[in-house]
Amino acid sequence: MSDVNHPVLHGKESSDARSGGIPLMLALMLPAQLLTISGIAGGAAQPHIVQYFHTSHIVWFNLATVMVSLFSLPFAVRLGEIYGKRRVMLILAALGIVGDIVSAIAPTFIVLILGRAIAGLYGPIVALVPACIRDCFPAKRVSMAYGVVMGSIGIVVLVSPVVVGRIIDSFGWRGTMWLLTGLTVIAIGMIALMPETPRRARFSSEFDWAGGILLGIGVSALVYGGGNFYNLGWGSLRTFGPLLVGALALIALVPVELRVASPIVDVRMxxxxxxxxxxxxxxxVQFAFIVSPLVLSFIAQYPKIPMVSDGFGWTATHYAFVGIPAGVATVAAGVVTGVLLKHVGPRLLWLAGSTLLVVGLLAFSEYHYDTMQIVISSVLVGFAGGIVMACGAAMVVSVVTEDEQATVNGIAYLALQVVGGFCYQLLFAALASHQVVMQGVPFYLDAAYINSYRLLVGVAGIGLLMAFLLPRLKRPSVALESSASEGTPVQAA
Structure with missing residues (x-):
């Protein structure tokens, strides 16, 4: 159960954890962006994997990772509160390496998907990093730490495509899997340099196994069922059945969580x-930004074949260099947002970033026919992405107490992945609306790319409309000080 009087929390471990500085920010950057790097590498590699294995089931390349991440997340968050987040992150990263290696040596597409599923075990690290920041930095420095660590996605967007492009052109798609293996090893070393975070709970007979299993089954089944939509349609038993199981599991979760003393997810929140x-x-909003490079990857790297494929036929390296201005824009936006969060609440910045993202995706849907058009649209999307990624964690800080941080970050990550699981299927359905299949390889016409970007405009638009319902939010530093002194939710009136 939750135990705020646990001696570890008020002893040396707690005081050490609150001494975060620049070295700790640097140590958290790579673990925070592991999943983003995996997405960038996988996105660039997918056109090559499709043609290598002659498969139309490439949608499972990402969904296998998502399903395992979703199932393991509630347990990872809760165990992080019991044993310390650093310890749990080390274990998850070590297990993820196994998946990266299996993916790199996979002789068949099925084995590749198995490897990607195992690699999903380092997915929950993304949800644990924001909670680590809150545990390891004094209140007045948390907003800056969030901006630097989460805004480092800009560096990832800037550097990763160039490195990945070089590797693909030199060593093929398998090289990207070995790159992920090496980066995960480095991430383990960085996590090992962190101080252990406070342990806010004890493992006991009250550990919510039932809630964790129901939640894991529920969200995983929903994503699996949605994953079958692209190839089988909504009427298939393999689509409808898992969706029904997932919905029933989540319905059953509510009364279970309301009864237990230490719920895996406090549904009252x-x-x-x-x-x-x-x-x-x-x-x-974040899904629309994260997945948008995948569409551009197909446009850039698929060949130009009249009446079959309306791609550019660029090398992976050329595609990466065209994306450099967008990476610079994302870095700049993340840094600026981190500074601004010291002076203004995150609501206004979030609305600005979400609006700019919708504009950028709309520009992509209409203007993606030459290098200059792609650069301009990419810069708009990249700058917007830097804002929303830096603001996301800050908004969570502004609506929860300190003890709720890890739980709400976990729920937010679950929501992102569930939204992503469904929208990812819709994205491939939009691509398939104007595709030509040759020797088992799907190629896409320009109308497919237009439909895909319009879909992402709609997804980001839904998030933007919801953002107008946000209450007025305090600055993260003020919210943290209020939470520490009062122990109450920090949402402003």
Whole structure:
């Protein structure tokens, strides 16, 4: 059960954890962006994997990772509160390496998907990092730490595509899997340099195994069922059955969580307007930004074949260099947002970033026919992405107490992945609306790319509309000081 008087929390471990500085920010950057790097590498590699294995089931390349991440997340968050987040992150990263290695040596597409599923075990690290920041930095420095660590996605967007492009052109798609293996090893070393975070609970017979299993089954089944939509349609038993199982599991979760003393997810939190709106708007807006490079990857790297494929036929390296201005824009936006969060609440910045993202995606849907058009549209999307990624964690800080931080970050990550699981299927359905299959390889016409970007405009638009329901939010540093002194939710009136 939760135990705020646990001696570890008020002893040396707690005081050490609150001494965070620049070295700790640097140590957290790579673990925070592991999943983003995996997405960038996988996105660039997918056109090559499709043609290598002659498969139309490439949608499972990402969904296998998502399903395992979703199932393991509630346990990872709760165990992080019991044993310390650093310890749990080390274990998850070590297990993820196994998946990266299996993916790199996979002789068949099925084995590749198995490896990607195992690699999903380092997914929950993304949800644990924001809670680590809150545990390891004094209140007045938390907003800056969030901006630097979460805004480092800009560096990832800037550097990763160039490195990945060089590797693909030199060593093929398998090289990207070995790159992920090496980066995960480095991430383990960085996590090992962190201080251990406070342990806010004890493992006991009250550990909510039933809640964790129901939640894991529920969200995983929903994503699996949605994953079959692209190839089988909504009417298939393999689509409808898992969706029904997932819905029933989540319905059963509610009374279970209301009865237990230490729920794996406190469902009462979702009744609070601030938390519910933050989770929903972040899920839709951040997914639209994260997945948008995948569409561009197909446009850039697929060949130009009249009446079959309207790609550019660029090398992976050329595609990466064209994306450099967008990476610079994302870095700049993350840094600026981190500074601004010291002076203004995150609501206004989030609305600005979400609006710019919708504009950028709309520009992509209409203007993606030459290098200059792609650069301009990419810069708009990249700058917007830097804002929303830096603001996301800050908004969570502004609507929860200190003890709720890890739980709400976990719920937000779950929401992002569930939204992503469904929208990812819709994205491939939009691509398939104008595709030509040759020797088992799907190629896409320009109308498919237009439909895909319009879909992402709609997804980001839903998140933007939800953002207008956000209450007025305090600055993260003020929110943290209020939470520490009062132990109450920090949402402003």
């Amino acid at each position: 979702l009744a609070r307007r601030g938390i519910a709106v933050v989770i929903v708007t972040a899920g839709f």
